[in-house]
Amino acid sequence: MTISITGSDAPPTAPRRSGSQVSLLALGTFAVGTDAFVVAGFLPQMADELGVTEAAAGYSVTVFAICYAVFSPLLATVTATVPRRRLLVAALVVLGLANLGTAVAPNFALLMTSRVLAALGAAAYTPNAGAVASSLVTAERRGRALALVVSGLTVATAIGVPLGNLASRVMGWRSALGLVALLCLLIGAGLAVLLSKLPGGNRVPLAARLSVLRNPGVRLILPVTVLGMAAAYTAYAYAIPAFDAVGISPDAAQWMLFLYGVGAVAGAQSSGRLTDRFGGTRVLVVGYAVMTCTLVAFGTLTLTSAVLPVPVGVLAFAWGASSWCQTPPQQHRLIAAAPNEAPLVIALNSSGIYIGIGVGTLVGGLAGAGDATWMFFSGAVIAVIAAVLLVATGRVARHG
Template identity: 35%
Template sequence: MPLAILALAIGAFGIGTTEFVILGLLPEVAADYGVSIPTAGHLVSGYAVGVLLGAPLMTALGTKIPRKRMLMALMGLFIVGNLVSALAPVFGLMLTGRVIASLTHGAFFGIGAVVAAELVAPHKKAGAIAMMFTGLTLANVIGVPLGTYIGQTAGWRVTFVLVAALGVVGLLGVAKLVPDLPRPEGVRLRHELTALRDPQVLLAMAMTVLGFGGVFAAITYIAPMMTETAGFADSSVTWLLVLFGVGMVGGNLVGGRFADRALMPMLLVSLGALALVLALFTVTAHHKAAAAVTVTLVGALGFATVPPLQKRVLDHAQGAPTLASAVNIGAFNLGNALAAWLGGLTISAGLGYTSPNWVGALLALAALVLALVSALLERRTGAPSRTVAGSVRGTPASDEPADPAARAAVRG
């Protein structure tokens, strides 16, 4: 894989860390600002909404800017947002910093996925996307637990300063390693918007909302579920999150590998298995060892869907994939927010801390149904376009990227 993808993965690591580390630091932030835990929870939901809104907005702004320059600008904004969060004297400004940082999330992953796909041969695209997303999954294995520990011992503000420093490393990596890939000729915002009307793109995004939403329904409430139901100590939540992250890394890499060989079969198997495991989680959550195994499987199966879904959006984006790719990243966060809200409703209704697992299972099952519909629709209308993401339609496929800078990156 080109070193440019490593630079993208570093940026993804920083973004993944800032997104999820707040989950382990809510008590400290709430105490520092003198607000309640539910109020501090707005730092989570506010970030998700910022991603959802920022994905199309920032990508639209970047339609006239070369992708490398746009990626650098996004990392710069990410640094600013985290520094604002770290230094904020009042809660409202802290929330503002979170939203600023979140605006970069969807566009960075969306544009980064397109760039990663352009840097490799056509038959390696899903693997390249998976390698970039490895930064996000590793954030949950290393960045989030370490950031939580630092925040609990040295202060949560230190954590956000360090996350900003990660952004600086990512910015320098993009500047040094990512080639100057030009914008595809003839692609304008209206072409990008047209891709969003494709039924298969819309189905893939709906699968993203429901499938990964199923994961977040369970994982949002992992702390009370594991301590109150499984009987783990509070200190055990950190390593349980590490197990979840390890599962994410493995699932992401397996999903990327098999999506390049058999995308729809991989997607159908992972969504079906995810629905089953989430349903079983209502039982295994009562036993420590079984709960730990299940947490790992939820992470693995959930992220096994990410490369195939992202690649499916690129395959059907008809030569204008950037906006569709970024909006699909926003769809992950829409699923996160929706699932967390639905899971919270079941707990508030007195159904217990394992009830969000049923919500997750039903969401994953709904995603599986949509995947079957998508496969049947594709069978009726014909195979998806094999246009290289971001390239001009009609360009003959080859074993190397069409762009000279991309070819140089692959060979170098």
Template identity: 35%
Template sequence: MPLPLYLLAMAVFAMGTSEFMLAGLLPDIAADLDVTLASAGTLTSAFAIGMVVGAPLVAALARDWPRRTGLLGFVLAFAAAHAVGAVTTSFPVLFATRIVAALANAGFLAVALTTAAALVPPDKKGRALAVLLSGTTVATVVGVPGGSALGLLLGWRAAFWAVAALCLPAALGILRAVPATRAEEAGVVTTVSGGTTVSNGPTLHAELAQLARPRLLLAMLLGALVNAATFASFTFLAPVVTGTAGLGTGWVSFALMLFGTGSLAGVTVAGRLSDRRPGAVVAVTGPLLLLGWPTLALLADRPPALFALVFLQGAVSFALGSTLITRVLYEASEAPTMGGSYATAALNSGATAGPLLAATTLGTAAGTLGPLWTSGALIALALCVMLAFRGLLTLRTSPA
């Protein structure tokens, strides 16, 4: 895999750390800025909604920019938003910085996905996506616990400064390693009698028209459902560990690290298979997830089983999710500048909807296990959709 892919993954790591570590910093933020915990919680919602809405809008705005310019601009905007957030004493200003950071994150990920696909041969998009998403999975293993620990020791502002600092080496790497010429960015070269000229590719209208294709919409829907199932349980894993399993709060970080380690293993393995044998990945991981979430709910009061299943569910969830998002990129191949935003919107729609659905179950008889049952139901729905529309879903080996 080319070096620029790993530099993009470094930036994704910084952005993933920022997105996930906030949950552990909310009480400190609420106390420092004199707002309620519920008000501080809106910072998470603002970021998630900004990601969903921002991906297509920012990608459309930046589609005519050189990719290096877009990536560099989004990384620096993300860093600047965290620097402002780290020094402000105003909650509305902090709220605004989260929206700006979400828009920058959405724009970066949308451009990074299409850039990653363009940096490798057409039949290796899955491996490229696995490298890129490894930044998110490493964030759950290292960045999130590290950010939470830094916030505990030095305050939440130090965690924001750390995220801003993480963006700088990624920005330097992008500046030095990501191609800047428009021929390399567009990927559409036409030979004419007088030599070689570069075509600007499809228009924005033509790229948006791809959203009318049932195959693309199906891939996006399935990716969103699987990601919703993943984050429905990941978001509310802490009360399962401390409540159902009866363990101390220190075990929460251990459980999150296990989930993140599993997710890293999952995207790594799936990245090698999702291009050549995507059908096999779905056939194996789909039923495993359908069985795994209810089993985790039933055995959550037994710590050894809980931790083993958390690792396995992280691995299988990200293996299936990354494979389906790879299908989005393949189905959106006629939308070279907007395809990444479609994948980003699918990912973050699920990451937003899943926790909201899971939260409604916490006050029911299921209690803290409600999110786990919610994840199982979402996977069951995804598999039903796959079966109902199996004629539309392309899960054969992708052509070079």
């Protein structure tokens, strides 16, 4: 996610109007988040209809995430001078059409192609939505505006994915993706009508955007983001078969996905405050410890015949919370390591998140989506590696 504060010095619109525009931008990030993760809600049906294994179908998440991470800095460079409203509307149109392509794809190859196009739209939309939101409000309200837009992604894990699972069971997975496409196009139309005209910015060469990687602190901290998200996502794309392996039927899995999402929101919201109080490294150590214990507990349950829906629900909540508590403390550590280049390191951290999601999904599917034991225990091992690397680099970030 490449964030530039384009137009941040432009005079904001009237508070009421700017508030509605920021809310609409947040709906757009909700649509992006739902699109990115909704496959987890109907993976078995999609794999069955396309004639591929569930592990192969899960790689559609890998392709989306890796392409997002790669395209984000490239698109930020290429589209730097494009007016913001035009860019955001175009991004949502691309995302909507890509979802329609996924919904009607007759085979797996075309579905994967459509996921690449969806990643293009998402990579163009999310970073610029945050930058535009910050430019629409006064300086003292920019933090809240940015938080609202970014919260669309975490809320999507709480609501969008379970709703996608429900829609797929009622109407089929293709119709569920069609609804996501419709949402993208409707929000795009709303932005075309309601969003203020904002100019593009100055073109910044890609080499300049990536120059911050010469900072040794940044180079040491970013791999923690990749490993942490990889650990969290070894099983998430395969959530339906994974929950089935611990005694939760596909029909009941939507409630576990909902609890995961509630945990994700709680973890993201609380970790920011805890980071301010205790420092990013301490918060992350606790987060990785919780993640490791949670994934080990899930893996152990797969080796038994016990059906324990309440403990599984608690574990699903902890899984979501430990997965999404990582971003605020990692941003804190990166900004402390490169205080004069905060927008760039936040952007690189976001790319690291999606690389981690892609890697985790790839690792989770290596033994096949039917091997939930592998998915959970491999995630736990990666979480331990992330924690070790975190401790080893803990002194790099000032006040980390």
